[in-house]
Amino acid sequence: MAARTIADEGEFGLIAAVTSGLTMPDAVTVGPGDDCAVFAPTGQVVVSTDALYEDVHFRKAWSGPHDVGRKAVGSALADVEAMGATPLGVVVALSAPPETPTDWVLEFTKGVREECELAGAALVGGDTTRGPAIGVVVTVFGDLQGRTPLLRSGARPGDVVAYVGRLGMAAAGLAVLGRGFRSPGAVVRAHRVPEVPYGQGRVASQAGATSLIDCSDGPLADLGHVARASGVAIDLDSGSLDVDEAQKTVAAAIGGGDPLNYILTGGDDHALLGTFAGSDVPQGWTVIGRVLPLGPDAEASVTVDGKVWSGDAGGWRHF
Amino acid sequence: MAARTIADEGEFGLIAAVTSGLTMPDAVTVGPGDDCAVFAPTGQVVVSTDALYEDVHFRKAWSGPHDVGRKAVGSALADVEAMGATPLGVVVALSAPPETPTDWVLEFTKGVREECELAGAALVGGDTTRGPAIGVVVTVFGDLQGRTPLLRSGARPGDVVAYVGRLGMAAAGLAVLGRGFRSPGAVVRAHRVPEVPYGQGRVASQAGATSLIDCSDGPLADLGHVARASGVAIDLDSGSLDVDEAQKTVAAAIGGGDPLNYILTGGDDHALLGTFAGSDVPQGWTVIGRVLPLGPDAEASVTVDGKVWSGDAGGWRHF
Known part of the structure; x- marks a missing residue:
């Protein structure tokens, strides 16, 4: 039938x-x-x-x-x-x-x-x-239940950048699926279903976040929106970005280069990226960088350890 | 280029x-x-x-x-x-x-x-x-600006049925376009762009409408939703439905039968159909029928001049 x-x-x-x-x-x-x-x-x-x-x-x-x-x-x-x-x-x-x-x-x-x-x-x-x-x-x-909306434009020099959720797991999953593999399971599952940190938007707001964005195109691209909207520069500390074992496995297996690429340029995990006065970072969030004044060239940018990231920083191209 | x-x-x-x-x-x-x-x-x-x-x-x-x-x-x-x-x-x-x-x-x-x-x-x-x-x-x-939402379930026996907007013009337009014609212009334009009676939802509410629906699948189908939700029957008076000259022209030219078919079963004009106590009908609305108690078979239905309409009453089939 x-x-x-x-x-x-x-x-x-x-x-x-x-x-x-x-x-x-x-x-x-x-x-x-x-x-x-x-x-x-x-x-x-x-x-x-x-x-x-x-x-x-x-x-x-x-x-x-x-x-x-x-x-x-x-x-x-x-x-x-x-x-x-x-x-x-x-x-x-x-x-x-x-x-x-x-x-x-x-x-x-x-x-x-x-x-x-x-x-x-x-x-x-x-x-x-x-x-x-x-x-x-x-x-x-x-x-908003009486709270003020958290915009991309509120980051201030001196703030720290912190996130909650997963970074670069969905991108690693897409990479293996694209090569015909179905493992490691953790990254494949991450590609299929994001793990949105529900409730943490409210938590960030109540903690006094100055800006907030969800990570759909990768931290370099998404924090780029924050930097431009706020008129600031952002520098990320690569040492604070924990690479998952599964991400290392994928990068090694498919010759994908530095697994930090997945974290910095991979979207679709929908972590939350926020900026806070250093003392305001909520429990469970990880500090990964800081907000700086615009440099002499006045171009808002996101750097990693003070340099432009040389990996694939394209984000997702829709057309 | x-x-x-x-x-x-x-x-x-x-x-x-x-x-x-x-x-x-x-x-x-x-x-x-x-x-x-x-x-x-x-x-x-x-x-x-x-x-x-x-x-x-x-x-x-x-x-x-x-x-x-x-x-x-x-x-x-x-x-x-x-x-x-x-x-x-x-x-x-x-x-x-x-x-x-x-x-x-x-x-x-x-x-x-x-x-x-x-x-x-x-x-x-x-x-x-x-x-x-x-x-x-x-x-x-x-x-809703403090008003109560107007549902499909509020029609009461004794109410009249009234509409504001256009009925059956888009359907006549679709009929001619489907045969390869581009006129009459009034019906072709009606197919292309509805003329939504903006502001009349608020007017109906303030006038005391007991139910309201927009006409997307034709009055027989859409008032059928109202009849079922309200547990009533509805009878339309064909004499109150004004057939437009363009609708007559189309029905005659393409052998489309009774032009009332366009009005009764044609969707996409997005007129508003409401029920009101007789004295509450707002200015600019046209009374086209009345709400009756359920008959002995207790089946909510929409009739025309007391009979089941014999034309095409299918409405729009999505799949």
Whole structure:
């Protein structure tokens, strides 16, 4: 018997399956099923939207539907954390070819729901539609709960740079998958699903962070945004960057050069990178550098041990 | 010289072009350019997400980029109006093949901005990414400003059904375009760009509407949602439905049968359909039917002149 496809379910059958048994927190006053969902924030609201497309951002051969659901939601909610906000709600627009198995969508939905639960956010709505390939657009919103938004522009000379989360693990995973390997497991899993440090955006805000960003394109690229927005320079201390055994293994096995490359230029782990007065760094965060005044050439830049990093510093190129 | 493509611009160049010169209303405290946009609502917030894909929801041969931008935003914001809320912000996730001309995206953006301006909403953020075809996912936010959300479930026997906006014009336009014609202009334009009755959601709420929905799949299908959610029956009066001259012309020219079919089953015009106590119907709205108690078979249904409509009542089938 052929597996059921989403064409068999139809739009309304699919939506019913995706939303069945959802419970809503008090802050969501109208859940899925009407023209809009409705929520009642207690402070200012932050919003961001993020797209993942098959064969651009993920491959079905490398990531299962559950992974894709978790990654789509996690990578979007990291932006909420990066404002110092608390995740509140998620809407998901899924496009897929009609022959997509229903089971793929149901597993994807389980991943979406699991990541929402980890973050404390509610899946409040979505859209399902036919499309040429699987495409997932997740729009997230969070509640600042009275806190001031943490911008990229607040870093001050004298601050230290610190992070919480993982760095360069997803990039090492992508490197091995691209060569046809499926191990080490730690980096492959990191490519499939980020481990977003939920709650640490609020923690950073309460600790007095001066700027915050989530690491989606690698620390050199992302701290570059902070440096430019703040009109400062940033220098990282390579000795403070712990290379994971799995990253060393990958670099050695595939001739990938210095494993610090994964850490400095690898995106998709969605760690949080913040700047703080030195005494304000929260517990669990690691100091990896410092904020400096602009040099005589007045060009905002990120250096490593005082020098321009010579490895691949390209970040992710979208087109 | 070859036209520039979005691959030539790169992601950041494209974002700069798309967001250049945007001004933000007071309610938007952080505009595009950080991890999230931030806004400060005055009441509960409504949210909805809507996808348009090339060759599923629009064809490049039939709709220009400016049209697609307006339609994507308008069809999404109609859901905000349908809650009785006031449009506040819009985020747009655009995916496109790398060879897409830059000009296509810039014209699309002009359409997005123009529709935002008509609605009084701000374009606060987005995402641009490579994808297999042009895909536009618009997520919209609105502010209830202290009003109660208008749900589909509030219709009561004794209410009248009224609408504001256009009905069946886009469907007639799609019918002629599908046969290779480009006229009458009124219906072709209606297919390309909806005319969302901005502000009328708030008006309906203030007038005391008991339910409200936007007409995206045709009144029979959309009022069917209201009937089921409210546990009522709805009967429409065909004599109250004004057939446009252009709709008559199309039905006669292409053998499309009764032009009322376009009105009753045609979606994509994004009129607002509401139920009201008879004395509460706002100025500019047209009464087209009434809400009845459920019949003895207790099946919520929408009838026309007391009978099941025999024309095509399928609405839009997504898969």
